[in-house]
Amino acid sequence: MAPALLGCVLEHSTADGVVAVSLSEVEAYMAADDPASHAYRGMTARNAVMFGPPGHAYVYFTYGMHFCVNVVCGPPGLAEAVLLRAGRVTVGEELARERRGFDPARAPRDLARGPARLCQALAIDRAQNGADLCGPASELRMRAGRVDAGDPAAGDLAEQQPQINVGPRVGVSKAADIPWRFWLARDPTVSVYRPSVPRASRSARRETAQVPAAVRAPRGQGS
DNA sequence: TTGCCGATCTTCT
DNA sequence: GAAGATCGGCAAA
Numbered sequence: 512m513a514p515a516l517l518g519c520v521l522e523h524s525t526a527d528g529v530v531a532v533s534l535s536e537v538e539a540y541m542a543a544d545d546p547a548s549h550a551y552r553g554m555t556a557r558n559a560v561m562f563g564p565p566g567h568a569y570v571y572f573t574y575g576m577h578f579c580v581n582v583v584c585g586p587p588g589l590a591e592a593v594l595l596r597a598g599r600v601t602v603g604e605e606l607a608r609e610r611r612g613f614d615p616a617r618a619p620r621d622l623a624r625g626p627a628r629l630c631q632a633l634a635i636d637r638a639q640n641g642a643d644l645c646g647p648a649s650e651l652r653m654r655a656g657r658v659d660a661g662d663p664a665a666g667d668l669a670e671q672q673p674q675i676n677v678g679p680r681v682g683v684s685k686a687a688d689i690p691w692r693f694w695l696a697r698d699p700t701v702s703v704y705r706p707s708v709p710r711a712s713r714s715a716r717r718e719t720a721q722v723p724a725a726v727r728a729p730r731g732q733g734s
Numbered sequence: 735t736t737g738c739c740g741a742t743c744t745t746c747t
Numbered sequence: 748g749a750a751g752a753t754c755g756g757c758a759a760a
Contacts, residue, residue, distance in 0.1 A: 625753070
């Protein structure tokens with residue numbers, strides 16, 4: 512399902528207008544066998560939508576300030592989903608810029624480049640958790656699509672069949688080597704790959720703060 | 735472009 | 748109490 516979603520268009524109609532994003536980057540999350548998945552340890556209040564019927568939006572809040580959106584893909588009871596990581600804004604760029612607090616002179620590439628930015632551009636939050644993406648009357652819906660030939664924003668992709676790249680998922684510490692991230696090759700709206708970086712605990716940081724910077728070991732070289 | 739770092743809070747152990 | 752499917756600002760390369 513994940514690579515099939517590349518090029519599809521997620522569209523959200525609100526009182527402010529319509530914003531649509533053509534997907535350029537996604538990640539697959541499986542259920543029982545995938546320790547990186549929110550569903551790995553079974554159903555909780557947060558991930559309940561993942562266990563429901565496919566075609567619905569699973570929206571979660573993370574890092575204390577960001578929302579991310581998934582498309583539920585497995586049959587009811589099998590909590591499989593695809594995280595929508597990035598895309599290109601194709602409709603409602605002005606509204607998306609407003610929501611993102613974008614400088615008017617800034618290029619649109621970063622409007623939906625990253626899962627939290629994508630949600631912000633589309634005004635997706637807790638209210639959209641569980642939304643039916645396939646309902647004809649849904650305010651948040653997924654449309655079939657592909658990379659448009661002749662679209663200047665698609666660059667070289669207009670010249671050829673879209674090439675799909677595969678690699679490990681971004682920022683996950685478990686099952687970090689499984690290549691379940693899919694993106695459109697050479698598409699500038701794809702986010703930058705970041706491996707998982709475990710953060711020091713609060714107590715460790717408190718201790719570190721008492722040591723002069725010059726004495727601290729450089730990051731990533733062990734303790 | 736890369737690397738570092740803090741902000742901020744929900745969820746789970 | 749700790750970790751986390753992140754991002755933006757800043758400095759350095």
